[in-house]
Amino acid sequence: MRKYIIKRLLLAVVIFFFVMLITYTLMRCLPTSYIEQVARQKSQLPGSKSYDEWMAQLRAMYKMDRGIIAGYFGWLVDFFSGNFGDSWNFTIPVIEEFNKTVWISFWMGLITMFFELIIAIPLGIIAATKQYTKTDYTISILALAFISLPTFFFIALLKLVFSVKLGWFDLFGLIGRNHEQLSALGKFFDKVHHLVLPIVTLVIISIGGLMRYTRTNMLEVLNADYIRTARAKGLSERKVIYHHAFRNTLIPLVTIVGGSLPGLFSGALFTETMFSIDGIGYASYQAMIVGDIPFSMFYLAFISILTLIGNLISDILYAVVDPRVRLA
Amino acid sequence: MSENEKKDKAPVKEEQQYSLNDDRRVKVLSPGAMVAKRFFRNRIAVVGLVILAFMFLFSFLGGLISPYGEDQLFYRTDLMKKEYAGAVLNVDFRYSAAEGQKMSSAVQAMAVLAIQKGETAFEYGGVDYQVIKEGEDFYRIALADGTTVAVTYKDVIRSSIEGQELSFDLIYNALKAYVGGGKTFSVDGKVYTIGDDGVVFENDTEIAYISRYALNAVSPDVFLTRSFRDQLIEAIENGQEDFTFVNENGEAQDFSVEYKPDVKNWVIYRKQASRVYDMYSFPSKEHWLGTDRYGMDMLTRLMYGGRVSLIIGFIVEAISTLLGVIMGGLAGYFGKWVDNLIMRIVDIFYCIPSMPILIIIGAAMDAMNMDPKLRMIYLMLILGFLGWPGMARLIRGQILSLREQEFMTATEAGGISVYRRIFKHLVPNVIPQIIVSVTMGVGGTIITEASLSFLGLGVRFPFASWGNIINDVNRTFVLESYWFIWIPAGVLLLLTVLAFNLVGDGLRDAFDPKMKR
Numbered sequence: 068m069r070k071y072i073i074k075r076l077l078l079a080v081v082i083f084f085f086v087m088l089i090t091y092t093l094m095r096c097l098p099t100s101y102i103e104q105v106a107r108q109k110s111q112l113p114g115s116k117s118y119d120e121w122m123a124q125l126r127a128m129y130k131m132d133r134g135i136i137a138g139y140f141g142w143l144v145d146f147f148s149g150n151f152g153d154s155w156n157f158t159i160p161v162i163e164e165f166n167k168t169v170w171i172s173f174w175m176g177l178i179t180m181f182f183e184l185i186i187a188i189p190l191g192i193i194a195a196t197k198q199y200t201k202t203d204y205t206i207s208i209l210a211l212a213f214i215s216l217p218t219f220f221f222i223a224l225l226k227l228v229f230s231v232k233l234g235w236f237d238l239f240g241l242i243g244r245n246h247e248q249l250s251a252l253g254k255f256f257d258k259v260h261h262l263v264l265p266i267v268t269l270v271i272i273s274i275g276g277l278m279r280y281t282r283t284n285m286l287e288v289l290n291a292d293y294i295r296t297a298r299a300k301g302l303s304e305r306k307v308i309y310h311h312a313f314r315n316t317l318i319p320l321v322t323i324v325g326g327s328l329p330g331l332f333s334g335a336l337f338t339e340t341m342f343s344i345d346g347i348g349y350a351s352y353q354a355m356i357v358g359d360i361p362f363s364m365f366y367l368a369f370i371s372i373l374t375l376i377g378n379l380i381s382d383i384l385y386a387v388v389d390p391r392v393r394l395a
Numbered sequence: 396m397s398e399n400e401k402k403d404k405a406p407v408k409e410e411q412q413y414s415l416n417d418d419r420r421v422k423v424l425s426p427g428a429m430v431a432k433r434f435f436r437n438r439i440a441v442v443g444l445v446i447l448a449f450m451f452l453f454s455f456l457g458g459l460i461s462p463y464g465e466d467q468l469f470y471r472t473d474l475m476k477k478e479y480a481g482a483v484l485n486v487d488f489r490y491s492a493a494e495g496q497k498m499s500s501a502v503q504a505m506a507v508l509a510i511q512k513g514e515t516a517f518e519y520g521g522v523d524y525q526v527i528k529e530g531e532d533f534y535r536i537a538l539a540d541g542t543t544v545a546v547t548y549k550d551v552i553r554s555s556i557e558g559q560e561l562s563f564d565l566i567y568n569a570l571k572a573y574v575g576g577g578k579t580f581s582v583d584g585k586v587y588t589i590g591d592d593g594v595v596f597e598n599d600t601e602i603a604y605i606s607r608y609a610l611n612a613v614s615p616d617v618f619l620t621r622s623f624r625d626q627l628i629e630a631i632e633n634g635q636e637d638f639t640f641v642n643e644n645g646e647a648q649d650f651s652v653e654y655k656p657d658v659k660n661w662v663i664y665r666k667q668a669s670r671v672y673d674m675y676s677f678p679s680k681e682h683w684l685g686t687d688r689y690g691m692d693m694l695t696r697l698m699y700g701g702r703v704s705l706i707i708g709f710i711v712e713a714i715s716t717l718l719g720v721i722m723g724g725l726a727g728y729f730g731k732w733v734d735n736l737i738m739r740i741v742d743i744f745y746c747i748p749s750m751p752i753l754i755i756i757g758a759a760m761d762a763m764n765m766d767p768k769l770r771m772i773y774l775m776l777i778l779g780f781l782g783w784p785g786m787a788r789l790i791r792g793q794i795l796s797l798r799e800q801e802f803m804t805a806t807e808a809g810g811i812s813v814y815r816r817i818f819k820h821l822v823p824n825v826i827p828q829i830i831v832s833v834t835m836g837v838g839g840t841i842i843t844e845a846s847l848s849f850l851g852l853g854v855r856f857p858f859a860s861w862g863n864i865i866n867d868v869n870r871t872f873v874l875e876s877y878w879f880i881w882i883p884a885g886v887l888l889l890l891t892v893l894a895f896n897l898v899g900d901g902l903r904d905a906f907d908p909k910m911k912r
Contacts, residue, residue, distance in 0.1 A: 078742075085743045093752065097759045208439065211900065215892035217842055219849045220885035223868045231875045238871065336750060337846065355751060356758040356852075363755060370748040 068386070075382060079375040083368075084143075090367045091139045094360050095131070101155045101358055102126060129360070146368060156359035157350070164350060164362065165369075169332055171241065172339065172346035175262060176331035179269040180324075187274040188320065191281025195289060196308055206278065213275030218337040221272065225264050236264050239343040265342045269335055281320060288315045318389045326381025329373040430827075433905040440901020446894035450887070454701030463692040465699040466857040469673040469682070470690065479650065479665035480619060482631060483609045488532075488547040493563050498536070498545040506536050506547060530574030535567070546570065552605045555594075557618045561603055569595050573605050592625075627652070631661055675877050685879040688867055689856075697884060700859035704891070707775055707844050707854070708837040714779025716833055719786025720825075724817050726787065727794025737787065744784040753777065753843075757852025767855040774853055778840060789832055793825045827906035831899050838895030845888055861888045 106121040115121070126132040129152075130141045145152070151161040194206040230238045237243060243257050288294065289312055297311045298304075334348030343349070347366070354362035413420045424432065434440055458465070488507055492498040502519050509517040509526050516525045523539040532549040546567050554561050564582045572580035572589055579588050588596045593605035604621060608628050612619050619627075623640055630638040630652055637651045649666040672690030676682060684693035726737035756777060760770050797803065798821070806816050841861075847853030848862030855863065864884040867873045873880050 078739075082739070082742050082746050086746045089743070089747060090752070093755065097755070098762045204439065207900075208897075211896045212889070212893055215838060215842070215889055215896055217845055217849075217862075217865075217885065217888050217892070219846065219868075220865055220881075220888060223865070223874060223881060223885070227874060227878075238874075336754075340850075351751065352754065352850075355754045356761075358755075358758060358762065363751070367748055367751055370751065371746050374746050374748070 071386070072379075072383060075379055079379060083371055083375060086371045087143070087364075087368055088139055090371075091142060091364065092135055094364060095135050095138065097358050097360070101360070102129060102131065142364065146365075151365050152361040154354065154359055154362040156354045156357050156362060161362050161365045165347065165365065168345055168347045168350040169334070171344060172334035172348060173332050175266060175269065175335065175339075175344075175346065176333075178262075178266055179273065180327070180331065182266070182270045183273050183277060184324065186270065187277035188281050190274075191278045192285050192308070192313065192316070194278070194282045195285030198286065207282070210275040210278040210282075213271055214279070216272055216275075218268065218272055219341060222264075222268050222338065222341045225268060229264060237261060241342075241344045261342075262344075265335070265338050265344060268338050277323075280323065281316065284319045285312060285316045288312045291315070318385075321388050322381045322385045325384040326377040328380065329376045333370050333373050430902075430905045434901050437901045437904060440897055440905075443894040443897025443901065446890050447898060450701060450891050450894065451705065453887075454698055454705055457698035458695070458702060461692070461695040461698055463695040465695065465859060466689075466691060467695070468690045469676075469686055469692065470670050471673040471676065472668045473671045474649075474666045475669050476651065476664040476666055478613045478662060479617070480610060480612045480627070480663040482611075482627060482652075482661040482663065483659070485549055485551050485607050485609050488534075488549060489551065490545050490547050491563055491566050492545045493543045493567075496542075496544045502536075502544075503547075506534070510534055510547070529571050533570055533574040543567070548574075550574070550593075550605050550607055551609050552595075552603055554603050555601045555621050559602075565603070569603065569605065594621075627663060675873075675880070678879055684883055685877070687864070687880055688873075693864075693879060693883070696859040696864060697861070697887060700861045700864055700884065701887060701891070703771075703854055703858055703860045704841050704844060704862075704888070705837075707771070707778075707860075708841040708895075710775045711778040711782060711840045711844075712833050712836045714776065715782030715836070716786055716829060718779070718783035720790055720822060720829065722783065723787035723790025724794060724822060727791040728798065728813075728817050728821065730795075734791070738791070741784040741787050744781065747781070749781045750843075750846075752781070753847055754850065754852055757847060757850070761852065767858055771854055771858060774844070774847070778843060782836065782840070786829070786832060786836075789828055790822075790825055793828055794821050797821055797824050827902075831903045831906065834895055834899035834902060838892040838899070841888070841895070842892055861885075 102122065102125045106118055106125055109115055109121045110118040116124075123132070130138045133141070149162075151165075153159065154161045154164050157164045190206050190210075194203045197203050226238055229235050241258055241261050242254075243261065246254060246257050249257055289308075294307060294312055297307045302311075332347070334346045334351065336348040336352055338344075339346040339349035340352050351363065351366040353359075354366065488503075488510070490498050490503055502524070505517045505519045506524070506526060509515070509524075514526065515528075516523060518524070524544065525537050525539060527535045527537060529535050529546075534547050536544045536547060538544060546563075548570050550570060550573065552561065552566055552569055562582075565587075568580045568582050569587065569589065572578070573593060577589070579586060581587065585597060587602075589605075590596065594601055595603040595605065601621065604624075606624070606628065608624075608631070610619055610624055610627065620643070623642070626638060626640055627650075629635075635652065637649065640648050640650060642648060651664045651666060653662050653664065654660075655662060673686050674688055674690050676686045678685045682692050682694070684697065687693055687696060722737050722741075726734040756773075760773065765773075803816070803820065806820050811820070844853055845860065845862030845865070848855075848860040849866050851863070851866060853862060854860035861884045865881045865888070867877075868881040
């Protein structure tokens with residue numbers, strides 16, 4: 068087991084190295100308008116160095132003066148020594164902007180995951196136990212519809228119905244107009260109120276996949292021999308499904324849910340952007356479209372690490388939860 | 396019994412004559428027909444197929460049938476109301492100072508006070524003034540010694556000749572005669588006559604006119620002619636809201652009059668027709684779904700947008716399937732280090748955050764001002780290149796299990812070349828999985844493309860795409876009032892992706908030989 072984990076960890080490091088190499092190369096190929104812009108501004112200050120000198124200095128500062136490979140190693144060293152640089156777009160250290168934005172994304176993700184689990188798993192199990200009935204078809208089609216739903220269209224529809232027509236929620240933002248006048252509790256509920264629509268969006272677009280996954284796995288389990296045995300020995304259907312079948316369905320579910328835990332930090336780009344919520348997704352979007360290399364690189368590295376950790380967790384959980392799996 | 400019916404019955408009888416174990420009694424279906432039969436028995440999948448058929452007809456035939464082009468702009472003539480003049484019914488006293496005299500505003504205020512109190516004299520700044528009533532709402536202010544300082548009146552007298560000022564004596568005498576109901580008066584030896592409607596003539600030439608309405612043009616270089624004034628005052632008195640004025644050149648001009656009760660004046664607007672883009676026009680006979688923000692027919696845009704979305708979906712899937720099948724096939728067949736290498740590459744690609752990368756590339760293409768057509772091609776290549784690892788993993792897994800089966804040992808024993816073994820014997824066995832994966836993949840690609848286009852980083856104007864059509868919803872007024880701009884595109888997008896998923900699901904079940912129903 069330990070050997071397996073170490074092997075997977077080493078592999079993850081190698082994958083991370085190459086993923087970031089590709090990303091870094093891509094970033095370096097972008098038109099470097101930001102540096103030119105800063106150099107132009109600085110060179111116009113009275114008594115300043117010339118544009119070319121500023122350009123050379125800035126390029127050295129951002130490690131743009133060396134080749135891509137050398138620059139990449141420079142970036143790697145900086146990254147692992149915790150030196151993430153300053154964001155060009157937000158003009159504060161990258162780590163500060165990250166700290167400012169990641170928590171709201173995390174809480175949104177956590178609440179979403181909670182609702183996703185308590186809605187999707189029961190529905191998936193119901194669909195599987197009532198295979199080929201109307202309930203099953205309804206749930207399956209709903210699940211497919213949620214998967215097919217373009218996030219941005221769904222958000223626009225929600226806004227039209229609940230913000231414009233019914234006027235229950237604001238169109239944008241995390242806090243209301245009179246947020247500052249509210250008491251501490253009022254501020255909290257103001258934020259909760261503004262998070263309702265984004266979380267509804269995130270829940271709806273994410274439950275489809277989990278519903279289908281649960282249903283497929285439950286069906287597989289229900290066709291297994293031990294379920295037939297359980298039925299044959301005269302257990303009640305309730306007991307068969309909720310004791311024997313459900314526990315076995317949990318194995319792949321725990322694996323996939325465990326694997327998606329790190330993803331809670333990665334933010335929801337579309338939802339946050341369309342609702343103007345200052346989460347990590349919105350911040351990264353703003354940084355990426357203006358070519359803010361330090362922040363984008365940090366974000367991409369962060370996301371890659373989250374993905375790798377997620378894969379690792381789900382592989383390890385798979386071995387831990389299912390006693391039949393023995394890792395070599 | 397007619398002959399036709401006899402013929403119909405004949406084969407039935409024949410069938411009954413077969414013995415029980417006769418092969419002809421059993422209808423043999425090819426595997427393909429079995430799959431088709433199972434597929435068509437699945438009603439939901441058929442619904443998906445019908446939706447897809449509709450989308451293809453809509454997108455590919457629709458563009459041909461539609462009378463409009465993809466980026467054809469429409470115009471409409473808009474009546475622009477431009478403020479032209481203002482009119483006020485004069486209720487205040489106006490002043491004209493005599494030549495060489497001054498009438499300060501303080502003195503004016505004192506004079507009004509005196510008039511309102513009915514006094515005939517007042518004092519200001521140590522000077523005594525007397526107020527002499529000359530007629531209805533017409534007073535002369537004079538010093539104690541009788542020198543006229545000014546006249547004050549409510550009827551407004553204006554010169555009829557452009558650029559010519561009226562002298563004080565003329566004003567004084569004309570008003571005096573007008574208020575007193577007189578028809579003629581004389582100033583400096585010249586004789587003037589006053590018509591019924593307040594027009595002042597000098598030898599039959601109109602030089603001025605008197606009226607209770609004060610009219611002013613908004614723009615200082617416009618001179619309001621008398622005929623215009625007459626018509627305007629008539630319109631105001633009759634409570635008309637619109638009138639047409641024919642000017643001296645014979646041109647008809649449309650005006651509208653609006654009364655502003657809060658400031659008690661009339662504003663006269665000149666209506667001018669101008670050609671503008673027919674933006675955001677509501678659904679009508681010409682434009683069934685209205686027009687978009689550029690003034691293009693929405694329905695036609697949707698058709699071309701569907702074409703773009705579907706073409707991109709298929710091309711991207713073709714690229715990633717081709718790459719995936721080759722890489723997955725090689726990895727699965729050769730195993731060992733080839734498999735290891737390819738699967739590590741797959742791992743790397745799996746880990747690349749594709750949406751952020753696409754956004755960054757999109758922003759970079761924006762910065763380079765790339766040609767929209769070239770941009771679309773790059774988009775397809777990039778999406779295809781990012782999509783192959785999933786397919787490779789699927790193919791590899793399938794091939795790993797197929798490789799161990801007897802028929803593969805047979806091909807090896809038969810000395811068939813490696814190339815043929817992979818692509819003629821292994822890959823065809825994986826085709827069901829490929830078809831299912833491609834069908835669902837097209838749906839996914841369409842969503843990705845639409846998302847990028849929605850952010851303005853995918854397909855760009857002048858090309859239509861369902862995503863960039865919905866993009867307009869980012870303007871709050873479109874979200875609130877112009878449903879026809881974004882809801883149809885969103886519904887089409889949702890239906891198409893859903894249909895691809897339904898068909899993919901149906902195919903998966905149909906291909907599955909273990910399926911019971």
